[in-house]
Amino acid sequence: MKLAPRLAVLLTALAVTACAPQTSTNSSSDKDEKTGTLRVWLFQEVGNKPKEKVVDSVVTAFEKAHDGTEVDVEYIPIETRAQRVKAAFNDPDSAPDVMEYGNTDTAGYVKDGGLLDVTKEFGDWSEAKDTDPTAKQSVTVDGKIYGAPFYVGVRALYYRTDVFEELGLEVPKTMTELATTARKIRAAKPELYGLVVGGAYTYGAMPFVWANGGEIAAGKGGSYASAIDSAAAQKGIKAYTSLFTDDNCPAAKCAGMGGNDTVTAFAAGKAGMAIGGDFSHTAVEAGKVKGKYAVVPLPGVAAGSIAPAFAGGNNIGVLKSTSHRTLAVELMEQLASKKTQASMFGAMGFLPTFSDVRQQVAAQEPYVKPFAETLAAGTKFVPASPAWSEIDSSLVLPTMFQEVISGKKDVAGASEDAAKKMDEAFGSAG
Amino acid sequence: MRPVSAMSFVRRPWRLLAEASALLIAVVVAFPLYWMVLSAFKPAGEIESSEPRPWTLAPSLDSFRRVFEQNEFGRYFLNSLVVACTVVIVSALIAFLAATAVTRFRFRFRTTLLIMFLVAQMVPVEALTIPLFFLMRDFGQLNTLGSLILPHIAFSLPFAIWMLRGFVKAVPEALEEAAYMDGASRSRFLWQILFPLVFPGLVATSVFSFISAWNDFLFAKSFIISDTSQSTLPMALLVFYKPDEPDWGGVMAASTVMTIPVLIFFVLVQRRLVSGLGGAVKD
C-alpha cells in the first residue's frame, strides 16, 4: 500500500505530541474558598421527592449560615453513577464538591484518588462518636476516614403471614428449616416461589456463606487473599445454590434475578419468602402483600442464631478536587448529621448510622426491629480493598453462583475459579 | 422503464398467495411496534398480567405522564433534536464534497482513501469512549452538546461517503462537460447542478446519521457530566430501563416517545430513501 510512508509521517507526528496515553492530574486543590457555589451529587432514588425535601431544608439552613455561598444539588441516576463518578475524577472541572456514594465503592474511589481524607475533621466532629462501628468501618481505608456514613442497609427475611397460617408453618429457626419450609410452600402452592432467590443477588447469597463460617476473603489492610473456595464457604455456596430447583425457585427464572427482582416478586405476591432490606420496606408496602407479611432476621445455622448480614449503605464524601475544602466538609457533616438522618428515616426509611438515633426510630417504627436485631447480631462487610470495586463490577461472585446454578461447573470448580479471579484482582490492586 | 411489479407474467393465484404472505409478514414485522404502543397505553394492572391481551379497553396516559413529568423533559428532547439535526446537516455536506472528490476525480491514493473510509466504519465506537473523553476535555467541549455532535459527525461520515459514491457516479459526465461549456464555474456546477441531483442519496444516508445520533446514550452518559441542561433524551429515558426492576409501562411509553421522531423522519423521506438506496446500481 502506498499509504505506508504517509501514514508513518502522520504517526510520528502524533507520537511526538502524545507518547503515553492521557491521564488527569487529579491532585488535591490547595484553594479553600469561603464563598461561591458548592456542587453536590446525591443519588436519585425511586420516589425521590421526600429525599429532596429533607436535603432542601439542610441546604437552605447551610446557605443562610454562610453568606455568599450557594449549594447546587443534583440527583444522579444510580444506573449511570459509575461513568459519572469516573468522569468526575478525570475532569476536576466537572466534579462536584460533595457526593453520595455506595459504601462498597469507598476503597476503589480512594485508590482512584478521588476522595478527600477527612480523618481529622471526622475526629473533631461532635456527633461522630455515636456512629456505629460497622458504619465507621465502611468509610475507613487503611486507618484513614474518607467521608461520613449516610445510612446503613441490612437484609432480613420477609415472609407471608397468610401463607404460613394457611399451611400451618412455623417461622424457620435454622437455615436447614428455611430450605424445607420453602419447599413446603412451593409444594402446596406451586404458583409461588418458596423462598425467592437470585443468581445475581450477591448480598442475598453471602449470609449463607458467612453463616456457614465462610468468608469472601481473608486478610487485613492492604493485602487480601480470597477465601471463597474454602470448605466452609463452599458449604454456604452449596446451601444457597441448592435453592435454585424446581421445587423452590426454578433456575431458568431465578438464575438471572438480582436483588430487586426478588423483592419485586415478593411484593407482587409471587413468593412465600424473600430476603429483603429495610430499604425494600416501602416497595413491599406498596405491593399486593401489604398487611400480609412480617419480617424476621435471617436464621443462621444453629437454632436461634442470626445469619451475619451484609452491612450495605451509602456514605457522603468530599472530593479531593474541591476548592472549598472547609465549606464542603461542613456541608458533608450537615448532610450526614443526626438531625438529617432522623428526618431522612422519616422520609425515605433509610436506617440511621448513629446507634442512638437508630434506637429512637426503632422505638417509633416497629418494622425496624428485625433489621436492628440483625445489625446488633453482627454484620459483615466486603474486603476494604480497592480491588473490591473491580471484583464487584466484573461480576465475579454472581458468575460463580450462576455457573453452579446452571450446572456449568460444580461448587468446587466454580469457587476455585472465582477465587483465582479475586486473587488476581487483589494482586494487581496491591 | 416499467417497474417489475407490473409484470404480467406472474400468474394470478401465485400473486394472491404472494400478496397474502406479504401482508402476513407486514403484520409480524409491525407487531413488536404495535405491542410497544399498546403497552404504553395499558393501565398498570393490565401490563403485568399473566393473560396479556392484544387490546386494551381502558387506555391510560399514566405511563406517558411518568415519562413527561421528569425534570426538563422538553429541554432534553430539544437537545436531542439539535444534536441529531446538526449531525445530519454537517455530515451530509462534508460527505457530499468528499464523495464528489473520490468519484469524479482520478488522483493518487484514491483507492487507498476509499478503503480507509470502509475501514473507518469498523472501528468499535464503544472502545473509543476513553480517548474521546480526553479529546473533548482538551477541546473544552465536555458538558456541551458539541461533545455529542463532533464524534457523531466523525462516525457517520465514512458510511455516508461510501453510500454517496453511487449517486455522484450516476450523474453523467456529459452533464458536467455541458455545464462547463455553458461557462458554469466549478462551484456553480457543484452546488446548483450536482447537489440537487445527488439530494435523494443525501437523504438516504442522512437516515443513518440521524439514527446513530438520536440513539446515542453512551457518549451522553460519558461526556455530559455536570451540566444536566445539556443532557439528551435517551438519558432521561434511561431512568426507566432498570434491568432489575423494569417499569414496563414506563419503558414502553419512553420507547414510544423515542421512536416517534425517527418514524416521522422515515415516513417523510421514505420515497427518496427507496430511490436513494437504489442509486448505487444505476451505473
Added chain:
Amino acid sequence: MNSSPRPMGRWSTPWLYLAPALVVLAGLLVYPVYQLGLISFFQYTQAQVSGGEPTTFQGFGNYAELFGDEQFWQVLLATVVFAAACVVSTLAVGCALAVLLTRVRAVPRLALMLAAMGAWATPAITGSTVWLFLFDPDFGPVNRVLGLGDHSWTYGRFSAFFLVLLEVVWCSFPFVMVTVYAGIRAVPAEVLEAAALDGASQWRIWRSVLAPMLRPILVVVTIQSVIWDFKVFTQIYVMTNGGGIAGQNLVLNVYAYQKAFASSQYSLGSAIGVVMLLILLAVTLVYLRLLRRQGEEL
C-alpha cells in the same frame, strides 16, 4: 467564453473537497484509534486515568494476558458464529422479501414497506427492550401464544442468542430489503420478461439474471451487514443484561466494554478493540481482493 473543457482537472481540487472530511476523521477517529492502540500497550486502569498512579509500558503484556484467557477465545468464537448467523439470516430474509415486494400490488407492498420502515426506525435500545418484553416469561404474549408456560428465553445460551438474532434480523433486514428492492426495480423489466418467457424458474432468474446485475448492491449490503453484526452491542447488552448468565452470551464488543468500563481495565478493553478492528479489517481485505479478482472496481 471559457473554452477549457474540464476546469475540475487540477490535482489540488479533490484534496480541497476532501479536506473537511479528512480533518474531521483525522481528529475524531484516527487520533482516538491511535490512542486506543497506545492504551493497549500500557498498564492503564482507573488509577492511572485519574493520575493516582503512573502509567507503565507493558509491551504485548495485555495481549498476552488476553490470549492466555480461555474466556477470550470462547467469546471470539461466539462472536464469529453469531455474526455469521446474523449476516446470513439478514441477507436471506432481506433478499427474499425484496423479491416478494416486486411480485405484489401497491397496497401489500406499501404495508410491508411501512412495517419494515417502522422496524428500521426503532432505536436499538428500544427494539431490544420491546423484544425482551414480547418474550417475557411472565407478561409476554409469545409464550402465551406458543403455550410455553413460563419458559425463560434468556436462560439457555442458545435460546438467548436466538432471541437476540431475531431482534437483530428484525431491525436490520429492512436496509437489505429496501436496497435490494430498489436495485431490482432498476433492472429493465424486458430482461426479466425475456428470461421468464424462456421458461426459467424463479430461482434461476434470481441466480443468473438478477444476482449478477445486483452484485454491486449485494456487495454493499454484505459488507455493511458484516460490519454491523460483528460489532453488535446494544442488543446483547440490553437483552442478555450485559452478557447473559455467567457471561454465556458475551460477544467481543460487549466483552471489551465490560472489561474497560465495568472492571476499569481500559488497557485490556482497548486490546480487545484492536483485535476486533484487525479481524474486521482482514475480512474486508479478503473480500475486496475477491471482488477485484472478479473485475469489480471500487
